[in-house]
Every structure is written in structure tokens, then in C-alpha cells.
Amino acid sequence: xxxxxxxxxxxxxxxxxxxxxxxxxxxxxxxxxxxxxxxxxxxxxxxxxxxxxxxxxxxxxxxxxxxxxxxxxxxxxx
Amino acid sequence: xxxxxxxxxxxxxxxxxxxxxxxxxxxxxxxxxxxxxxxxxxxxxxxxxxxxxxxxxxxxxxxxxxxxxxxxxxxxxxxxxxxxxxxxxxxxxxxxxxxxxxxxxxxxxxxxxxxxxxxxxxxxxxxxxxxxxxxxxxxxxxxxxxxxxxxxxxxxxxxxxxxxxxxxxxxxxxxxxxxxxxxxxxxxxxxxxxxxxxxxxxxxxxxxxxxxxxxxxxxxxxxxxxxxxxxxxxxxxxxxxxxx
Numbered sequence: 001x002x003x004x005x006x007x008x009x010x011x012x013x014x015x016x017x018x019x020x021x022x023x024x025x026x027x028x029x030x031x032x033x034x035x036x037x038x039x040x041x042x043x044x045x046x047x048x049x050x051x052x053x054x055x056x057x058x059x060x061x062x063x064x065x066x067x068x069x070x071x072x073x074x075x076x077x078x
Numbered sequence: 079x080x081x082x083x084x085x086x087x088x089x090x091x092x093x094x095x096x097x098x099x100x101x102x103x104x105x106x107x108x109x110x111x112x113x114x115x116x117x118x119x120x121x122x123x124x125x126x127x128x129x130x131x132x133x134x135x136x137x138x139x140x141x142x143x144x145x146x147x148x149x150x151x152x153x154x155x156x157x158x159x160x161x162x163x164x165x166x167x168x169x170x171x172x173x174x175x176x177x178x179x180x181x182x183x184x185x186x187x188x189x190x191x192x193x194x195x196x197x198x199x200x201x202x203x204x205x206x207x208x209x210x211x212x213x214x215x216x217x218x219x220x221x222x223x224x225x226x227x228x229x230x231x232x233x234x235x236x237x238x239x240x241x242x243x244x245x246x247x248x249x250x251x252x253x254x255x256x257x258x259x260x261x262x263x264x265x266x267x268x269x270x271x272x273x274x275x276x277x278x279x280x281x282x283x284x285x286x287x288x289x290x291x292x293x294x295x296x297x298x299x300x301x302x303x304x305x306x307x308x309x310x311x312x313x314x315x316x317x318x319x320x321x322x
Contacts, residue, residue: 014174016173034273035224038271039171042170054273
């Protein structure tokens with residue numbers, strides 16, 4: 001749980017919003033562009049050691065979908 | 079005292095290939111932070127020359143001068159040519175760069191070259207080097223989205239080059255080479271993204287760049303054939319910068 005909260009906090013810093021909810025759609029954020037996508041990909045890589053291509057990232061319509069993907073891939077690695 | 083050519087950032091990409099080419103006619107000292115990769119570079123180098131490895135992480139800029147000069151003294155060598163290839167390119171929105179991100183970029187891309195150049199012009203190196211060559215980037219001349227501090231660090235490198243060319247002449251020729259985008263280990267993540275790759279490769283009139291296009295020019299600049307060239311920013315970019 002702590003890890004998830006830490007991730008959401010870091011995500012909110014990148015997106016420059018107070019709080020990020022799992023139902024939030026990525027393209028609804030004001031600061032959402034190709035460079036921000038790269039920064040989120042880098043964050044996921046740094047925190048969870050999971051590599052995501054920018055093309056694959058576009059499949060995650062909201063924050064929750066990304067978190068589900070992270071959880072699945074973390075389990076697969078154990 | 080044996081003469082050596084020093085190449086930083088020799089653990090991959092352009093730096094590694096320069097080391098391999100230079101080793102065909104010079105003893106070389108290769109520097110970088112990844113010891114395993116430097117070992118691989120050494121294996122690829124010519125067996126007819128001496129190859130020294132100095133593992134150093136340029137993020138630690140404060141101790142570079144002492145460590146570098148101690149290495150030169152301990153090994154009793156003189157550096158004749160210095161090619162600075164070490165570099166990182168962190169890509170993110172300008173607003174997200176932390177002070178530590180910025181310092182790392184400046185230390186590795188710019189200050190390490192400055193500190194080593196200083197050491198090479200001191201008595202510790204016996205004679206002034208014949209060449210100081212910085213591998214800069216077209217990003218020094220053109221803005222690049224998401225590369226704010228990479229661009230700034232390369233701009234600093236080119237400005238230093240101009241001043242050194244004046245101050246160190248006529249013994250030392252100082253130049254910088256500004257390659258356009260070339261796919262290497264450093265930027266492989268950007269090239270994984272099809273859209274970004276397409277965007278980055280737009281405008282190269284002569285097709286995508288290859289490492290050997292740069293290496294061949296480095297060999298020319300270091301040779302006596304270029305003996306009347308100093309203080310120059312040499313752009314090698316397949317025509318990219320010719321666009322208005």
C-alpha cells in the first residue's frame with residue numbers, strides 16, 4: 001500500500017496536481033504531453049523496474065489501468 | 079614517458095568506436111563509469127597498443143582533479159590527445175529537472191571536460207596536449223524538446239572550446255564536433271518510441287546518422303591533416319541544420 005501511495009504522490013508531482021485518483025484519465029491532466037509520458041515511464045522504471053514503451057503506455061486510459069499493469073508485472077517477476 | 083590518447087565515455091557508442099580506431103595508432107587511456115563495458119572496449123581495441131583503463135564516475139566532480147592527476151603520475155604517462163565523449167541526456171520537461179539532475183548533467187557533460195583539460199595543461203602532463211576535442215552536439219546550436227540541460231551543457235562545452243583554442247594555441251588545437259542525432263546506447267530509450275524516432279530522424283537530408291561518420295572525422299581532426307583547424311564547432315549532421 002505504501003508503495004502505491006508513494007507512486008501516486010510522485011505522479012501528482014509530475015502532473016502538477018494536488019492528488020491523483022485511480023479513475024483519473026491521463027489525457028485529462030493539463031500537463032499531459034509526450035515529455036510527461038516519458039517522465040511517468042521513467043518513474044515506473046525507477047520504482048518498479050518495469051519497462052514500458054510509449055506506445056504501450058497509450059493503452060492505459062486511466063491511472064488505475066497503469067497500476068493494475070504494474071501490480072501484474074510485479075507479481076510475474078516474483 | 080609514454081604518450082597516450084585519452085577518451086572519456088569509452089564504455090559505449092561513439093566513445094567506444096573512437097577508442098577502437100585510435101588504438102590502431104596510439105596508446106590509449108579510456109575513462110568511464112562502467113568497468114565491465116570499458117573492459118569490453120579494451121578487448122575490441124588493437125593489441126599492438128597499450129590500453130589503460132581508469133574507472134571514474136564524473137558525477138563526483140570534486141575529486142576528479144586529484145584522482146586524475148594521481149593516475150597520470152602513478153602510470154608515468156603523458157596525454158597527447160584528449161577526446162571528451164562522456165555524456166548523459168536526461169529527457170524530461172524543463173519544470174521537472176531537480177537540482178541534482180541538473181548538476182549530474184553539467185558535471186558529466188561539461189565540468190569533467192573542463193577539469194581534465196585543466197590538468198592536461200599543467201606540469202603534471204609534462205607537455206601541453208596536441209589536441210583537445212569535445213564531442214558536443216547539434217543540440218548546442220538548436221533547441222531540442224525535453225533536452226534543456228543537455229543543450230545547456232553542450233553550449234557550455236562549445237564556449238569553453240573557443241576560449242581554450244585561443245589560450246592554448248599554438249601548441250594545442252581545440253575543437254568540438256557537433257553530431258546530429260545518432261542512435262547509440264545513450265538515447266536508445268527515445269528510439270524505442272516509434273513516433274519520437276520518426277520525429278527525431280526528420281530533416282536528415284543524407285539519411286540517418288551512423289557512428290562511423292563521426293569517428294572518421296575525429297580521426298581527421300586529431301591528425302596533422304587538420305593542422306590549421308582550431309577553435310571550430312564542426313557540425314556533422316547529414317544536412318539537418320540547413321533547414322531554416
